[in-house]
Amino acid sequence: MTRFSTLTAAALSLGVTATGASAQDVTWRFNNNYAPTRPESAHIRNLAENVAEFSDGSFTINVIEGGGMNLRDADALRWMQTGTPEIAFIWPTFIGRDAPDLANLYVYGSVSTAEEHLRALPAVQDALTEGFAERDIPVVGFMALPIIDASLFCREPVRNLDELRELRLRVGSREQVETFDALGVAAQIIPQNELYSALQTGVVDCALYAARFARSISLQEVAQHAVYTGFPFPPAPYAIVAHADSLEALSDEHREALDRALDVLEEDSFQFDGDAEAEEAAREELAEDGVTWYDDFSDEDQEEIREAAAETWLTLSEEGGEDAVQYRDQIIELIRE
Incomplete structure (x- = not known):
């Protein structure tokens, strides 16, 4: 498989070229402010590879790593409203200024084991989905933070x-x-x-x-x-969020490819055995x-x-x-x- 990852400014000029009624080629940008060596970055690169595979190469996600888009984590709720990028992950702790209701879904000392975390996880995910939706930012999936x-x-x-x-x-x-x-x-x-x-x-x-x-x-x-x-x-999970209009513009085939790739991401990242x-x-x-x-x-x-x-x-x-x-x-x- 081809790895659809770039750190160049040229990626910033790429945009959505499809509508909901067709399966024309589409290119999205994924903002990832983490270094390429982080395990989360590897998961996101795999997501992009799977989207390309599941769409037979017609849906490309360029992963821009290491802060290459110059977007601050604290401003995530603001730049996700603009369409630049089309997709990103947000860790709730980073957005306390704009979303204090979501920033402290967990605190240090609130959970002690992976078992406790897994019991609470559905409520955490529901809160994130609801909270982002109120800000017109759809949550399309989740990526686990390891138990550290x-x-x-x-x-x-x-x-x-x-x-x-x-x-x-x-x-x-x-x-x-x-x-x-x-x-x-x-x-x-x-x-x-x-x-x-x-x-x-x-x-x-x-x-x-x-x-x-x-x-x-x-x-x-x-x-x-x-x-x-x-x-x-x-261990609050990362929310994978999309720009609302860009998500709406996807064809059924491309939305299916994205959803399948997100399912794989969730299955791979929510493995705490290691x-x-x-x-x-x-x-x-x-x-x-x-x-x-x-x-x-x-x-x-x-x-x-x-x-x-x-x-x-x-x-x-x-x-x-x-x-x-x-x-x-x-x-x-x-x-x-």
């Missing part, structure tokens, strides 16, 4: 919340700051590109980070003590680099985190409005089944 464990990487041994309360913690988002503040932990947001220096110089003592990505920023060189907190990072193996392999590599892994946080500590996260979730949901509170309540009910 959130661990503490520290300059000195930390085995529990009490020890963490004596230290300064780096986190990556406001909701994490709110949760750890409620637990009596001094937390602050530090950008990823400043994290190594912050740990090296003692600006912070610990960082909430993923073992699977720690070596990419050489975290093991400055934080050689690690412990799993008992929760993954919030996540545990990937986590174990990452921890082993870090241990070989000198990182000491301590026993996971106790059940009691995990329950404290879950309770604090629930309060954070409620606060952020109330800020997001009535719909956000309703979404949260539905998701919690499914998690607890």
